[in-house]
Amino acid sequence: MDLLFLGTGSGVPAKHRNVSSIALKLLEERNSIWMFDCGEATQHQILHTTLKPRKIEKIFITHMHGDHIFGLPGLLSSRAFQGGETPLTIYGPVGIKQYVLSSLRFSATHIKYPIKFVEFSDNECIFQDTQFKVTVRKLKHGIPSYGFRIEESDHEGTLQADALKAAGVPFGPMFGKLKNGEKVILEDGTVIDGKDFVGPSQKGRVVTILGDTVRTNASIELAENADVLVHESTFTHKDVKLATSYNHSTNVQAAETAKQANAKKLLLTHISARYLSNDVYELQKEAQTIFPETYVMQDLKEISIPLERKGDELK
Numbered sequence: 553m554d555l556l557f558l559g560t561g562s563g564v565p566a567k568h569r570n571v572s573s574i575a576l577k578l579l580e581e582r583n584s585i586w587m588f589d590c591g592e593a594t595q596h597q598i599l600h601t602t603l604k605p606r607k608i609e610k611i612f613i614t615h616m617h618g619d620h621i622f623g624l625p626g627l628l629s630s631r632a633f634q635g636g637e638t639p640l641t642i643y644g645p646v647g648i649k650q651y652v653l654s655s656l657r658f659s660a661t662h663i664k665y666p667i668k669f670v671e672f673s674d675n676e677c678i679f680q681d682t683q684f685k686v687t688v689r690k691l692k693h694g695i696p697s698y699g700f701r702i703e704e705s706d707h708e709g710t711l712q713a714d715a716l717k718a719a720g721v722p723f724g725p726m727f728g729k730l731k732n733g734e735k736v737i738l739e740d741g742t743v744i745d746g747k748d749f750v751g752p753s754q755k756g757r758v759v760t761i762l763g764d765t766v767r768t769n770a771s772i773e774l775a776e777n778a779d780v781l782v783h784e785s786t787f788t789h790k791d792v793k794l795a796t797s798y799n800h801s802t803n804v805q806a807a808e809t810a811k812q813a814n815a816k817k818l819l820l821t822h823i824s825a826r827y828l829s830n831d832v833y834e835l836q837k838e839a840q841t842i843f844p845e846t847y848v849m850q851d852l853k854e855i856s857i858p859l860e861r862k863g864d865e866l867k
């Protein structure tokens with residue numbers, strides 16, 4: 553599970569930062585990619601990566617501002633040319649379906665693969681299967697803007713096959729029973745309890761990706777104990793008045809949210825083009841005084857989100 557930042561700028565494309573888009577790479581988990589927002593020229597950014605558009609299974613849109621959606625029609629169209637035949641689901645605020653279908657219709661774009669739309673309002677579970685659950689909450693921005701909490705199911709512990717063999721359990725159907733935590737009786741009458749031979753389960757990961765917002769409790773709730781929180785930081789804290797008047801957050805506000813939510817890592821994105829490299833370094837440093845595990849993202853930066861290793865909880 554990795555997060556690949558395709559665009560980390562706010563508002564308009566800049567040379568060093570394209571507008572918003574993030575790919576959650578779930579290649580090992582489900583051989584697919586989930587995309588979050590799709591600003592203009594996201595497909596150009598993809599050309600600099602190994603991402604395969606045909607592997608995009610779901611696209612989640614945080615809100616309808618142009619810098620988050622203007623890349624969508626082009627990407628959908630190219631996906632068809634690049635061998636994309638599998639269905640795609642687009643989750644977004646009310647209006648996303650009409651926006652996409654109108655863009656495709658007026659440009660006479662015919663897409664062969666099916667697109668399903670899920671328009672949400674607030675506080676809903678918008679997707680759940682045995683592996684993942686995605687919930688959405690409304691944030692606070694000039695127009696309806698949302699945040700997503702992606703929760704992975706826990707990973708079951710693995711069966712310790714070597715220990716079982718050493719205990720005299722013959723390889724075969726008994727292994728299956730023991731894996732389910734059941735007890736089996738060997739020919740010599742020995743009782744073997746599966747629970748003693750299954751390693752500890754590993755907690756599933758939680759990734760929270762927020763759309764544009766000012767500070768709000770919904771962000772904290774979405775990011776509770778998250779492994780990673782992706783938060784906008786359009787402004788630095790000396791420009792807090794600007795941030796508030798444009799319905800955006802500062803680095804410090806994002807760091808306070810991460811701290812209150814007890815998140816493990818904070819990744820800042822949606823950075824205003826007014827800040828150059830030294831400003832960005834200061835922006836990160838200032839946020840780290842509140843939440844040390846804060847990192848400002850750059851375009852094409854990839855962050856892996858590992859499973860918590862056994863024993864980590866002892867630290």
Ligand code: ZN
Pocket residue numbers: 615617693764
């Ligand atoms: Zn916005």
